[in-house]
Amino acid sequence: MPLDINTILAETRGKNFELFEEYVNPVFVKVLRIIGFNRSWIRGEGAYLWDENGTRYLDFLANWGVFTIGRRHPAIRAALQQMLDSDFPGWVGFDAPPLAAVLARELINRVPGNLDTVYFSNSGAEAVEAAIKFARATTGRPRTIHLSKAFHGLTMGALSLNGEASFRRGFEPLLPENSLVVPGDLEALEARLALGDVASFVFEPIQGKGVNILDDKYLLAAQDLCRKYNTLMICDEIQSGMGRSGRFLACQWIEGLQPDIICLAKALSGGYVPLGATITRREVYDRVYDSMDRAIVHASTYGMGNMAMAAGLATLSVLDDENLITRANELGARFRKGIEAMVPRFEFLKGVRQRGLMIGIEFGKPDSMSLKAAWAMVNKIDENLFAQAIVIPLLDDHHILTQVAGHGVPIVKILPPLNIDDADVEWFLKALEDVMVKLHKFPGPAWEVLMKIGNHALTAKKREGRTG
Template structure:
């Protein structure tokens, strides 16, 4: 008889919860993304947080931080919303994954989404993330129309899986993985004339667009652009896909951002806050007409599936999240608090030339800075200049985190823009704390040489501390 296998030296959950900062960093360096560890460590962004509630998170020393990043739009309800946690507990004990059955919770969630989404959107497909929702939407458009072409916008961000990456408008992310999906053509965001030119050959299955470009630096379209784009798509037989992964569920002061112009998409992609900031869940929702063309027959019904899509706990979280958005009037709160935030930022912009532009809608706001060339410093051996040119917003974000306890981040396609996307439950008092912190930073650093030097000092301290 064989001896029982000796168990490996596993890290238990209890031990994992007690790991210190150095141990966490070392595990990430060895078993996850070492480059990311280096990036986060340089500006002290690698600190572990141990508790979160609403807009606040706490580190091991008990220091409270305000989360103005909000999971890139995934934490609209705030961290660990009690209604969402209660819903998951209610679903505990149900079969979470049982594919040879029809679940009650995905059925209820699909019904609710059909009620709250614009136009004739009716049939949902559940998955696990925004990128998966985009993948499914692109496939849906191709099979429903019989066309291959896909049109997207410069500087768009729709995800990093192969199909989503093919319609993500930044070469930095695309080039290492070419060849991508064929027949994907970019057009300038906000240019209806360029879009019509791309649509005229009638080869495009879909035009996919963010109602507000998030990773491009919180870029709003020109007034009337979305409606014109929607009308052009209808004229040329191309499906209009609204990517509301980041803008959906009240973020912009509308339940869905495309409603600002009365647009009724053929397909809408959802994720992030659909799971209440607790569970991963994504979805695309489409019209009955489009769905039937794509998957309406028995032989086509299993052409696109997801093992974890529509699992009970994720759907329970989503059901509770949607209820909470309405019960707590979060759409209106986002609109009102967002206006208050924008007004405060615009006052700062009038006083400080280093603020190039403030833009956004609701609680989806971008603050763009004026990076200045020629900031090289002998003290930092040119590091200050490099940081200012390439990581302007990161330097300000580092100041906000380390000195003021406010969590922010720059946008992926424009590193000079800080995104402000706090949970929609954020208060005016918490907004005031952010505004005061930014004012203090701008008062102390009248030129970006000073900010860059401060960031460089943080980098140098970090490097010495890790030796």
């Protein structure tokens, strides 16, 4: 009998966590259960997910920025269907796939500066790995400079550029030739560049961890320094790119910024097929692929797959046809206005970091005595706990998926699809207001739930001998 995926999905409905626990990742299932993300999703469309009870959720997590045009977009499905129905062969191996060239041309038309060549891969981390290698080959130097709080993926090279100790722990030693600098510290950057061994300086114009929008002047000065010391600038737009920030790339907010290499992934896939892109100059490519026997010296078996190329092309046309980049700016301004209007009313709410629909909502220490005590108590248990006081009720009470923006930062990030409607914005703002009202009552039920989760996590940590 031919395999029937629908039967498998029907048979596993509601049992997915047990199965996943047994065969894939039991620790992750534990986390999902503690924070109440153990729901069985059965349908996704646009900005929405439906669980097994038929309840509709607003997905502002969007798989950390993959679903920029929402789920199941008809244009992406049509392009993929056409590809499936076509006889056109992919992955011949020794071949020059035309869709790759067309997608490369489309990307080049949209990026700043004189970038004219694209390398395709299958994920963000792979796009970054290519960038690191290309910069080494071009400059003949070993070192990469990265920023604190940076996140560029979790393969060995990309992990070496991670600004967060918790990701690195257990996997060290990583690439020894890398140096961390703090955003804004130009002196440290120049001191490091002046040593003359730096191939590249890699940055996210808006850091995903914490939604930290890097200062324009800092990046322009860093560019001058990189040019002075012949170091390539790698701009990681894997989360901030593809229209999310209200420009095609977040670096395009900064006039005159022209990175040497740009990395894209996530939303470029249209939400169906993994896809990464490393966009650079012919001059860089010529140093990597510098002779016929090195014509495929950096490559991947699954690179440039027809499905991925079709999905990428369809995604770019959706961004244009639906005018989504302009929409990102309009909607982003509405979120900002709504959140900022709440700041004076709620002591825990401190502000908003926003460009387009890349939004971080900042929380912090309150002023009044009783709320201060609640803040201290929760942070003593776990510095990551307070953000869950927002994330959990948004999911439980209001059916909105969000997540904390990084380890130990009381910032909740939202990455809504760019094609949400006005009612979705209202849904979120009303929900946030309700969560805030309830959290400002201490003692109260919102805090009891949080303490229960905190204690549960603490007990689990103790059992595993991981306290402190």
